[in-house]
Amino acid sequence: MKKNESACVSPLFLQEFGGLILLDLQYHIVGISAQALHLTAYNTTTFIGISMQTFFHEAFPSIDGKLTKLVKSVVLRDLPLQVISLRYGGRNYYFKCHRQGEMIYLEWEPQLKKYVSASKLNELGFLLERSYPNNWNMICKAVNSFLKYDRVFTIRIFETGQARVIAEDKPGAPAFSMHKEFAETFLPPDLLSYYNRAAYRYIPNLRKREQELYIHDTDFDMHTTQLAAMPFLHEQHLLSHGIVSVIFFPIIINGEFWGMIIGHNTQEKPLDLQNRKLCAFFVQNASSKYESSLGQRILAENTHLKQVEDILKERLYQNKTVNCAMIQSLDILREMTTADGVAIYNEGELYLHGHTPNRQTLHALVNYLGRHTRKAIFKDHNFRLNHRQHFKSKLPFAGILSYRLDEEGSYYILWFREEKQIQLTQVYPRPNKKQNRDAGASTTLHFSEENIHDTAVPWDDKDLNFVYTLREAINTSIIQKVKEKERITEELETANNELEMLTFTLSHDLKNPLSVLHSGLYYLTDKAHTLQAEKLHQWHKNLLNSIDNISDIVNNIVFLSQNKIKTFTKDPIPMNYYIRRIVQESIILHQAQHCQIKYGKLYPIWGEKSALYQIFMNIISNALKYSSSKANPQIFITSALKEDHIHYYITDNGIGIPDRQINAVFDMFNRADNALNHQGSGIGLTLVKRIMDRLGATIKINSDPSGTRVDLFFPLVTSFPVNMMQHL
Structure with a gap:
C-alpha cells in the first residue's frame, strides 16, 4: 500500500x-x-x-x-x-x-490525565460566562489558556476561497502572522470537509510515521475518525515552518464554515481527550455568541438599510426623474457600499463623488461593460487584474461594482475600490524525481509568498444587499410613476370626455329649449294680435320657462366644468309638474299635438334639477319624435316607489329599435337604421347615460317593433318630505 x-x-x-x-x-x-x-x-x-x-x-x-x-x-x-x-x-x-x-x-x-482539575473547570466556567462575541483575540487567548501552545490564532475563510489571519495569541512565525492571507488553492473545498466534519482535528506529532490501515473493499468515511491523517498539502506546509503539534477547531456560523481556531506548537504536545473536548465546547460556545451578535448586527444593518431605503424612496418620489434622485443621493450610494468613489453615467453625462476615474476612462469603462457583460449587477474586486489589458491607460481603481438600470446600457451606477496590496501564500505542484513514500510520489508542493497587486477588498453581501434594495426602490418608483402617468392620462381622458359631453350638451340639449323659444317667438310675431290675453300670457310663460331651461343648462355646464371630479349635489325634486312641462315643450318642439299622453304617479327624485331636465327632455322628445308618425301615437309616463330607489318608466308605441342595434343605443353618434328618416344626431342617449352615471342612477331600454320602454332607476338618499308626497 x-x-x-x-x-x-x-x-x-x-x-x-x-x-x-x-x-x-x-x-x-x-x-x-x-x-x-x-x-x-x-x-x-x-x-x-x-x-x-x-x-x-x-x-x-x-x-x-x-x-x-x-x-x-x-x-x-x-x-x-x-x-x-x-x-x-x-x-x-x-x-x-x-x-x-x-x-x-x-x-x-x-488517557493522559485521570480528570480535569476543579480549577480548570472553574476557569472554563468563568470564560463561558464572559462574552467575547466580536473579539477573536480574546477567544484565542482563552483557548490557549487550556492548550498551552506556542501560538493560537483565528483564520477567516471568505466566499472567494481566500483566507486571512484575523486574530492571535502569542505572535508566531511570519508564515502565520497577523493579517496573513492564503490563496484559494491553499484551502480548496475538498480539503475543507476534513476540518468541518468534526468538532476538532488533532495531530500531536506531524513528524511521526503514520500507521497503515488495512480495510476490506467497502465504503469507508475516513473523516469520521479522529485518527484521520491530515491533508498532505497542509502537513507539508506546517512541517516546512517547523510546526510539530497542531489542533484545529472549526467555526460554524449560521450553518456555514466560517473559519478555524488553530493551535501551533514547535514541540510534540500531547493533549488529553478531555482537554480537547473542553476547548471544542468553548469554541462552539464562542461561535454561538458570535452568531447571536452577528444576528443583532445584521438586524441593526437592516434597520439602517430600511431607513436609507425610505430616504431614497422619498427622493425618488419627490424628484421628477430617477437621475435627479440618484444625483441627490451620491453620498448615500458611496457610504452604503464603503466605496472609495461612485459615478453615475446617464446617456453620456457623468456625475462623480469621491475617488473615481477621469471622464475619458469612465466612458471607455461603460462601453467595455456594455460589451463584456449583460448582467444588471456586476462585481469584480480583481477588475484591474483581470481586465486591464482592454484599456489604454492604467485604471486608477482595482475593484468595481456596477448596476445597469436599463437594457440599452444608457444608465449606470458605478462603485470603485482602490488597490489593497496583500501578501498571499500560494501553492504550486512541482515534479519530483524521487519515487518513494516520503517524497510524496511524482509531485511535491511548493509554497510561495507573493505580493498581489491590482486587487481590492471584495464586495460582500452587505454591499450587494444595498444594491438590490436600491434596484427595488428604483423599480418601485418607476412603477409608481407609470401608474401616476396612467392616472393623469385617465384624468385627461375623463376631462376630454367631459369636455366632449359639455360640447355635445351645448350643441344638442340647448336646441330643444332654443327651438321652443324660436317657435314661440315666431308664433307670437305672427299671431299675437289675434290671441286672447290669457292665451298670450301662457305663451309668454312658456317662453320664459324655455329661457330658464337654457339658463339652468348653461349653469349646470359651468358647474361641471369647474368640478370635473365631483358628482351632482342631490336635492329632492318634485316631478309631477316638471315632467308635464317637459312634455308640453316637447309637443311644441315636434308639433305632436295629436299625441295622446297618459300619466301615472310621478314620484319626486333625488337629483339635480337641470340634469333631470336633460334626462327627461331627451327621453320624452325621442318618444314623441319616433311615435308621431303613427296613426294613434301614445306615451305613458309613470313611476313607482321601491325600497331603495324610485323607478320611472316611459313607454311609447313608436317605431322601436331593431334587436341587432339595441346594445349600441348609448354609443356616440349611433342611430338605428329605422330612425334615419327622422331628424337627430345620435348623441342624446349618450348624454343621458353619462348624466345618469353621474347621478349614480341606472337606465335600461327595451324595444320591439310595437314600441320602446325606457326604465330609469334613481337611488333614494333618504325619505322625501311628507308634503312632497301628497300630490303625485
Missing part, C-alpha cells in the same frame, strides 16, 4: 496515537489499524471477517466483555458517540464507539 501523495486525505493511512477497528452490523471486522493488528496474532489478510468477540478476547482479554457491551449498546439502542475509560495493560485508555451508516467505528487512545 502506498500513501496518497495528492492534496486529498489518504484513505489508507491513519495517525499513530491510537487504534481503530471497523465492524459491519453483524459485528465482523472489516478494517483494522496496524496498532490494533499488533495486539493479535492475525496478519493483514487473516483478520477479515473474524467476530468482534474473538478479536476482543485475544486483544483485550481482561475488558472484552465491557467493550462488547459498549459496541452493542451503541448499535441496539442507536446511541450517538459513546466514550468510556478502561484500564488495560497497566494504563488507562479512552474507548470511543459510534455508528456511521452500515459501519461501526471503535477507536482508542491513551
